[in-house]
Amino acid sequence: xxxxxxxxxxxxxxxxxxxxxxxxxxxxxxxxxxxxxxxxxxxxxxxxxxxxxxxxxxxxxxxxxxxxxxxxxxxxxxxxxxxxxxxxxxxxxxxxxxxxxxxxxxxxxxxxxxxxxxxxxxxxxxxxxxxxxxxxxxxxxxxxxxxxxxxxxxxxxxxxxxxxxxxxxxxxxxxxxxxxxxxxxxxxxxxxxxxxxxxxxxxxxxxxxxxxxxxxxxxxxxxxxxxxxxxxxxxxxxxxxxxxxxxxxxxxxxxxxxxxxxxxxxxxxxxxxxxxxxxxxxxxxxxxxxxxxxxxxxxxxxxxxxxxxxxxxxxxxxxxxxxxxxxxxxxxxxxxxxxxxxxxxx
Amino acid sequence: xxxxxxxxxxxxxxxxxxxxxxxxxxxxxxxxxxxxxxxxxxxxxxxxxxxxxxxxxxxxxxxxxxxxxxxxxxxxxxxxxxxxxxxxxxxxxxxxxxxxxxxxxxxxxxxxxxxxxxxxxxxxxxxxxxxxxxxxxxxxxxxxxxxxxxxxxxxxxxxxxxxxxxxxxxxxxxxxxxxxxxxxxxxxxxxxxxxxxxxxxxxxxxxxxxxxxxxxxxxxxxxxxxxxxxxxxxxxxxxxxxxxxxxxxxxxxxxxxxxxxxxxxxxxxxxxxxxxxxxxxxxxxxxxxxxxxxxxxxxxxxxxxxxxxxxxxxxxxxxxxxxxxxxxxxxxxxxxxxxxxxxxxx
Numbered sequence: 001x002x003x004x005x006x007x008x009x010x011x012x013x014x015x016x017x018x019x020x021x022x023x024x025x026x027x028x029x030x031x032x033x034x035x036x037x038x039x040x041x042x043x044x045x046x047x048x049x050x051x052x053x054x055x056x057x058x059x060x061x062x063x064x065x066x067x068x069x070x071x072x073x074x075x076x077x078x079x080x081x082x083x084x085x086x087x088x089x090x091x092x093x094x095x096x097x098x099x100x101x102x103x104x105x106x107x108x109x110x111x112x113x114x115x116x117x118x119x120x121x122x123x124x125x126x127x128x129x130x131x132x133x134x135x136x137x138x139x140x141x142x143x144x145x146x147x148x149x150x151x152x153x154x155x156x157x158x159x160x161x162x163x164x165x166x167x168x169x170x171x172x173x174x175x176x177x178x179x180x181x182x183x184x185x186x187x188x189x190x191x192x193x194x195x196x197x198x199x200x201x202x203x204x205x206x207x208x209x210x211x212x213x214x215x216x217x218x219x220x221x222x223x224x225x226x227x228x229x230x231x232x233x234x235x236x237x238x239x240x241x242x243x244x245x246x247x248x249x250x251x252x253x254x255x256x257x258x259x260x261x262x263x264x265x266x267x268x269x270x271x272x273x274x275x276x277x278x279x280x281x282x283x284x285x286x287x288x289x290x291x292x293x294x295x296x297x298x299x300x301x302x303x304x305x306x307x308x309x310x311x312x313x314x315x316x317x318x319x320x321x322x323x324x325x326x327x328x329x330x331x332x333x334x335x336x337x338x339x340x341x342x343x344x345x346x
Numbered sequence: 347x348x349x350x351x352x353x354x355x356x357x358x359x360x361x362x363x364x365x366x367x368x369x370x371x372x373x374x375x376x377x378x379x380x381x382x383x384x385x386x387x388x389x390x391x392x393x394x395x396x397x398x399x400x401x402x403x404x405x406x407x408x409x410x411x412x413x414x415x416x417x418x419x420x421x422x423x424x425x426x427x428x429x430x431x432x433x434x435x436x437x438x439x440x441x442x443x444x445x446x447x448x449x450x451x452x453x454x455x456x457x458x459x460x461x462x463x464x465x466x467x468x469x470x471x472x473x474x475x476x477x478x479x480x481x482x483x484x485x486x487x488x489x490x491x492x493x494x495x496x497x498x499x500x501x502x503x504x505x506x507x508x509x510x511x512x513x514x515x516x517x518x519x520x521x522x523x524x525x526x527x528x529x530x531x532x533x534x535x536x537x538x539x540x541x542x543x544x545x546x547x548x549x550x551x552x553x554x555x556x557x558x559x560x561x562x563x564x565x566x567x568x569x570x571x572x573x574x575x576x577x578x579x580x581x582x583x584x585x586x587x588x589x590x591x592x593x594x595x596x597x598x599x600x601x602x603x604x605x606x607x608x609x610x611x612x613x614x615x616x617x618x619x620x621x622x623x624x625x626x627x628x629x630x631x632x633x634x635x636x637x638x639x640x641x642x643x644x645x646x647x648x649x650x651x652x653x654x655x656x657x658x659x660x661x662x663x664x665x666x667x668x669x670x671x672x673x674x675x676x677x678x679x680x681x682x683x684x685x686x687x688x689x690x691x692x
Contacts, residue, residue: 151657155501155600157550157589175521196633203639204503204591204598206651206665211630215611215653224656237657241600241665243503245550246592252550254501254587254600265561284557287542293549305552307561310570311497311583319552319587 002341004032008067008091010059010082011074012036012047015165016096019330020071025050029334030341037063038074061085068346069337072096073329087124092346094126094333098218101127101226108229110134110332111339112276113141118340126336129230130222131328132156132242132251135301137230138327139320140257142275143268144231148260150314151237154223157245157252158208159292160200162324163189167200168248174201175246190244205244217242250292251324255317262313268306277327282306290321301327348687350378354413354437356405356428357420358382358393361511362442365676366417371396375680376687383409384420407431414692415683418442419675433470438692440472440679444564447473447572454575456480456678457685458622459487464686472682475576476568477674478502478588478597481647483576484673485666486603488621489614490577494606496660497583500569503591503598504554505638506546508670509535513546514594520547521592536590551590563588596638597670601663608659614652623673628652636667647673 007024011017024031036047037059045056057063059078064070064086072079072086073096083093083100100106100123107117108127118126129137136154143149160167170188177184178201186197190207198205209218216224223240227233245252272280281290282304290302301322309315322328340346353370357363370377382393383405391402403409405424410416410432418425418432419442429439429446446452446469453463454473464472475483482500489495506513516534523530524547532543536553544551555564562570569586573579591598618626627636628650636648647668655661668674686692 153499153602157503157591172525175525179518179521179525190633194633198637199639202593203637204593204596204667205637206598206600206635207633214656215630215651216656239602239655239657239661239663241651241663243598243600245503247548247550250550252552252589254552254589256499256585256602284561287536287540287553289552291544291549291551293545305561305587309585310560310562311585315585317585317587321550 002030003346004030005068005346006033006066007031008035008037008064008070008086010037010070010072010078012056013038013042013045014073015161015168015325016073016329019325020073020333021049023326023330023334027334035063039078061089064089064091067091069094071333083125084123091124092121092126092340093124094128094336096128096329096333098130098222100125101129101222102229108226109336110137110230111335112138113230114232115339115343118336118343118345128329128333128336129226130219131162131324132158132219132253133223133226133230134328134332135251135320135322136223136253136255137227138277138301139272139303139318141231142271142278143257143259146271147263147267149233149236149257150260151258152227153239153256155241155254156243157247158242159247159249159251159324160189160244161249162251166192171200171246171248174199178202200244200246202246206241208242208244247292248296249323249325250295250321251328252290252292253320255320256309257316257318258312259314259316265306265308268316272303277301278303280304290319292321295321295323298323299326299331348376349692350376351414351692352379352412353377354381354383354410354416354432356383356416356418356424358402359384359388359391360419361507361514361671362419362675365671366419366679367395369672369676369680373680381409385424407435410435410437413437415440417679429471430469437470438467438472438686439470440474440682442474442675442679444476444568446471447475448575454572455682456483456576457681458484459576460578461685461689464682464689464691474675474679474682475572476565477508477670478504478565478599479569479572479576480674480678481597481666481668482569482599482601483573484623484647485618485649485664487577488617488624489603489605492617493609493613495579495582495603496606497604498573499585499602501587501600502589503593504588505593505595505597505670506535506590507595508597512538517546517592517594520545524548546590546592548592552587554588554590593638594642595669595671596641596667597674598636598638599666601666603662603664604658605660605662611652611654614662618649623647624649626650636665638667641667641669644669645672645677
């Protein structure tokens, strides 16, 4: 019988936390006991889980006593302060923020790609990668295993839910303003804490997260650095341009790759057809290709529009879509714990 | 004094035709006389131009008698039938459809890039390139002149107005349906004449135009082939993924290029700052970068988010946005005629 776990969910009322709760129920996750934690501001609120009511408790170091697994998605500063405290008290932490991702002692895990690193968790903390990165590496791993991989150039089309519930609400409010011919107000995107805000309804914003000193955004650098870490390929050439689009949920990616050897489109079809967590959706005669409206609420990573580069037999173009709140966040976190259970690591 | 021209506008009621009329007025185009032509279906309708009323006439071969310049944007089959007739009667045709673009005897012109080819118009027909192609080559030409260019990989974020007024109306109708929680109906996009139609509101569609036999769409092949023709670089490696987004007007492009030699971001700034038709909009400290909401209704091609590839000193990433109905269509057509007037070719 599967071990039953005591679980703490930190940040249950956010976009990822909500998806986390739905998927814990949907997947029959082996829960002995569950508690919901948040900042003092949200503590005391009632929350529904699996048809039962729970009161959200204030997250303190002592909250994690006797917790087996702590799922964090309450922002980087909360994880920075409390994830080590949870780990110190024996909980395995799966952290959805970027805070620990590049820490050499913190495994950064997409189970389909590198579940073997779960054997060694020096700090008791596992990082869940960036949403755009997860769906891309899940699709690239089976291709890389068979044909090698030397270069990745990705342009993203990222949904607003990646910026949280406030961004979803803003897209909806702006759409109503736009329809009514009113001034469109922007307060959340591209980055709430940055200086300027731009409408996302009827617009495309080429900024996700703040800018770093090298001209790339943090989101772009996450895709570059996390891809190399998860795939354990420091030598892999990765370039990213990250862009926000007026879609609620479901990130799309236009990905150019160069393989280590020549291949055909059929070769890639064959590899992806049987790959874990991947749905090949590539039937252009019937106009079948991945789109956010198909991916929203679905678990898999959808891959299509596979074309060989016309100038390079090792070059291929892919179109990759997945629900950024599910495989990109909540689902991948849960799968990390499930992988540990399967591998008797918990 | 500039020569005054007798102008025929074929397809004045469409999205491009409407923009054409606005810009003929706005730019004080030297019009001696103007007539508006359309299919029998639209003939007889009244149209306003420069505060005067005109009756749309049915386009027949004889309509082009004594016409100096005929501006076509009424679809490929109309151009196929009537552009040669107009040319035969002495009109210089500027055709906005794809019908003649790859004809070796038809110049394909973006004035900032290749106005010199206007000296030789064997068929009396000049083709206006694809919208996505125009804005890209306008931005790449000054870079290529200084540093050479070997490779282009582009992913587009194309507005619905590229599919005409029906697509704009559909986006608006779908948004209202979406807000009201109703079923979202799709009849126009991705391609009216194709089998299946998908919502564009809150969605991203990785299909523009129909599919060709090689798995690329016609839109993608247009970008590939037209770029090589306009830049007169058959050896240039070009790859394209063309994607529709829920934006009314303003195409965005994420473009990766490889130069013939190493350069710096500052080098590209210096070249683009002084390039004709280009506005460099790249000040990340102040979150300034091109976006469709800034570009709609504006003439220039906006370029920003310029970054050197982290793995290749000859590699650069650009973000290029322009109004697809203006520089991408109507404005470029008018600029072709203006260039001919300046060069005494009319």
